[in-house]
Amino acid sequence: MVRLVRWNDLRGELNLAADGLKTRIAVVGLGGAGTSIVMVLNRYLEDKNLADVFVINSEKYTEFKRFYFYHQLEDVIESLKPYRYVLLTAGLGSTGGDLLVGLTKRLSNIKSIFVSFPFSVEDSRVKRAVEQLNSMDVSEIHVVNLNFLLQRMPNMPIIAALEIVNEEIVAKILDEIFEYSNIKNPI
Numbered sequence: 056m057v058r059l060v061r062w063n064d065l066r067g068e069l070n071l072a073a074d075g076l077k078t079r080i081a082v083v084g085l086g087g088a089g090t091s092i093v094m095v096l097n098r099y100l101e102d103k104n105l106a107d108v109f110v111i112n113s114e115k116y117t118e119f120k121r122f123y124f125y126h127q128l129e130d131v132i133e134s135l136k137p138y139r140y141v142l143l144t145a146g147l148g149s150t151g152g153d154l155l156v157g158l159t160k161r162l163s164n165i166k167s168i169f170v171s172f173p174f175s176v177e178d179s180r181v182k183r184a185v186e187q188l189n190s191m192d193v194s195e196i197h198v199v200n201l202n203f204l205l206q207r208m209p210n211m212p213i214i215a216a217l218e219i220v221n222e223e224i225v226a227k228i229l230d231e232i233f234e235y236s237n238i239k240n241p242i
C-alpha cells in the first residue's frame with residue numbers, strides 16, 4: 056500500500072525549505088553576543104538545510120562557514136540580498152548593535168531582530184542601546200532585558216545566566232525558522 060502524506064509533513068521529514076532545496080533564511084550574529092548566540096543556534100541546526108548562519112565580528116574565535124570581519128560589511132550585504140528572510144541578533148549598546156542598525160538600513164529583507172538590552176550598570180551601553188532601538192524601522196524587534204536576570208536568577212554567575220538567555224533567544228529564532236519553512240518545530 057502506498058502511504059500518502061501531507062506535503063508539509065514530507066517536506067519536514069526531508070528537511071526541505073518551503074520552495075525546495077534552496078535555503079531561503081539567513082541568521083546573522085553580530086559582535087560578541089551575536090556570535091555566542093549563533094554558536095548555540097548552530098548546535099541545533101547541525102547540517103540541516105534550514106538556514107544559513109552568518110557571523111560578523113572583530114575577531115574569529117572559532118571556524119565559521121560564513122564569517123565576516125567588520126570591515127567586510129559590504130561583502131556580507133551583497134551575500135544577504137538574495138535571501139527571502141534575514142534574521143539579525145546582537146547585544147545592544149555595542150559595535151555589533153551599531154552594525155545591526157546599519158544592516159536594517161541597507162537590506163529590505165530583514166524579517167526580525169533578536170537583541171539583548173544591556174544591564175543598568177553598563178551605563179554608556181544603555182544610552183547607546185536606546186539610540187539603536189529608536190533608529191530602527193523594523194516591526195519585529197524582540198528584546199531581552201538583561202536586568203530581569205538579576206531578579207530571575209540572582210545567585211547565578213553572570214556567564215551562566217547569559218548562556219540561559221542565549222538558549223532562550225535561540226528557541227525564538229528556531230520558532231521563526233520553522234515558521235518560515237512551514238515545518239512543525241520538532242524541538
Ligand SMILES: Nc1nc2c(ncn2[C@@H]2O[C@H](COP(=O)(O)OP(=O)(O)OP(=O)(O)O)[C@@H](O)[C@H]2O)c(=O)[nH]1
Pocket residue numbers: 085086087088089091092145146147148149150151152170171172173174177180201217218220221
Ligand atoms: N544575549 C547576550 N548578551 C550578551 C552576551 N554577552 C554580552 N552581552 C550583552 O551584549 C552587550 C554587547 O556586548 P558584545 O556583543 O560583546 O559587544 P560587541 O558587539 O562585541 O562590541 P564592543 O564590545 O562594543 O566592541 C554587552 O554589553 C552585554 O549587555 C551574551 O552572551 N548574550
Ligand SMILES: [Mg+2]
Pocket residue numbers: 086087088
Ligand atoms: Mg565585544
